[in-house]
Amino acid sequence: MVAAVAALCVQGLATTAQAQYPEKPISIIYPWSPGQPFEVVLRKLSEEMAKELGQPVVINTVAGAGGKKSMVAAANAKPDGYTLVNNWVAPQIAGKLFDPSLPYDNNDFTPISGVMAIPFTMTVSKSHPANTMLEFIDWSKQESRTLNFGVCAPQSVPRLVGEQFMRVAGLKFNSIPNSGGCMSDNMTGLLNGSLDISVGIVPATQIMEGQLKHLVLLSDSPHPLAPDLATTKEVGLEIGWGSAVLGWGGLAAPAGTPDDVLVKLRNLVGRILQDEAFLKDLGPLRNMIDYKTPEDFQTLWTDTEVLLSPHVAVLKKGNN
């Protein structure tokens, strides 16, 4: 009798718990060190989510090891809908390709939605004689030397994309990675002449507007972040993956999260990301928003993996 009552109570609790998701704060694991525009976007999104869900949505920064720590934390989190992750291509796809022994893979995560997309560009100093990519290629032929090419972090996605472009463009280059990422070292390198050209992340390089020149967007289609910039297609140097923007980030949950929770989150996030008032509130950052349905987002994971893996292989071979 007692057992039956207890069982009933437990079941009752369980159903109310599910009916009332969320009944405690939700945390979103965020992989980068503070001060990036992505965090602002994510914070605004989490505020909107909190309004609708009636529970706080907290950003939990787990930075380190190029974002891989965040993926490990998310893969090990309880799949109950209270821990989500702002998953990025760098740790999830590129990091895993470079180091297959990492304790996570795509199957450890369930997509909620694609949230942001950051395109890459080729960038030179403002004082560089070339004003377009084709002029740059002509210039480098006259120089006839190996170019110093700044490539962000050693195992980064912009490096893979940028080196592929340099190969397609037939330029002789010497890659110069820096552990500090795309910002400071690459920019100062271009300005003081220790780099001839570098690959950049669009929102980061735009901050340096006035001191740098963007030559080409590394995609076949224009991007709202840089609508006037020539695309690879326009300069006739296609890198072979069409319009895909490989600098993506989104929201995912640990695999095994209950379906009703996923449905609720997917609908909510989808609605917010397509809401004009929300986008307006983001100001210029709205151009980073690239909503993708869970299905499209998951396809993007596998597509990216297929696109990047040969280039990771090239790089790995070069290092050994």
Added chain:
Amino acid sequence: MAEFFDTITGILGLLTWTQLCFLIIGVAAGVIVGALPGVGPLLGVVMAIPFTFYMDPISSMALLMGIYQGGSYGGALSATIIGIPGTPMAAATLLDGHPMALGGRASFAVTLSTIASSFGGVLSGIVLIAVAPALASIAIKFGPSEVAAFAFLGLTTIGALSGGSAAKGWLMGFLGLLIASVGLDPVSGASRFTFGSVYLGSGISLIPLLVGLFSISEILRQIERPMRVHDTSSNVSASMEAFRTVITRPINYIRSSLMGVFIGILPGIGGVTASFLSYRAAMVFKKKGDPKFGKGNPDGVISSEAANSAVAGGALIPMLAMSIPGDPIVAVLMGGLMIQGIQPGATMFLNYPDVIDGIFAVFVLGALFILPIGLFFVRIIVVLMRLPQWAIMSVVLMISVIGTYTVAREIMDLWMLLFFGVAGYLLRKADYPLSPIVVGFVLGPIFENNFRRTGLVSQGDIVGYVADRPITLAVLVVIVLFLAFPLFNALKRKKTNIPI
């Protein structure tokens, strides 16, 4: 010149009471986070960012820069009083501040740090206002070879920091370099000494290393043999004496502050280098009759504190003028501006002159506020020092553990803390100096990354490349002098047969 003073007096009137209030909160909060082992100004600024979302830009900068300035100074308080540097740059302040406090001059030592910090901050603020855009162009002249040379110059201070035996100092410096090599290779991205662990993939973190080496080991040593700081002089006379140093040692104040500003401008070199280099410079210009460096020399405290506070003003220059964040805290400040919809950079001077003026005003006032706010904390600390030693040390232990955990909320960091605590204790027992480990650990990666970038950029011809870079060459000459100086002295002593 008259115009310059007009600017200064003019902008001080720009701030509203709300903005002033946020600045005072910021500086006070900064002093606390700076003094707590492990927490530090970076974490303080990061934690404050969400509060700034709904502020006006100048209030936001007042709060954040207040924390930055207060935090750069706060580390000196714990370094002096309990021998535990709250921030890595305070490790240089500890060298003389703590012995001074142990010798019964605690009030004097902390008051001296406060004055030096405030002085360094104000001077760097003036440089910031006067020549920010002009100086910003220096920042970009610094390529990898210059940064590598400066980091190496910082590393050469190790031999001088070791008190007794230079060999022990170098040994510890190399240990710091070795510990720093754990993690990802900065050029190939390959894992080094990580044993397949994702935790070690991002390297050993500075905070558990610093807090473990200094704080945990100090607590262990105190359990064994309680040794406390005391104050034999009255507060008033200690303060008077500390204020008098401004008149009697003006050159040290100015030299150290200017070194701080200059190093602050250079991207990616940072406060630790500034503190230790300026400390090293003070050793070169040692006054006759002063106590030895490492035994409570006031110039040691002044040089370290003036320099590390002055770094803040320098570091803001490339950020404001060219949107290059030279250090992690400034990167967060830059994020704070961007949240407000303001793009730092040359256009900011045209589009938001009021914000620029506000930032200048906030900076100078913030540095001035360090004096009253710092002295207020000094009074509290002097009272707290009367508590029983076991009570102080238990609280320090608690804060060290919580502070270390808060930074990354990573349990492994606590194991590291314990490991470095025990290691630090054993090293202290064997009379090995600890600050060279910090110098090696902090500067090693900066040197390595930039030295290897130099190799790559020069495409193999390092010598030819460096020969074309006058700044690098000049720094290399200074390095040779720094290294040759003690050797030369030793030879001289040998000749005249004076026992060393």
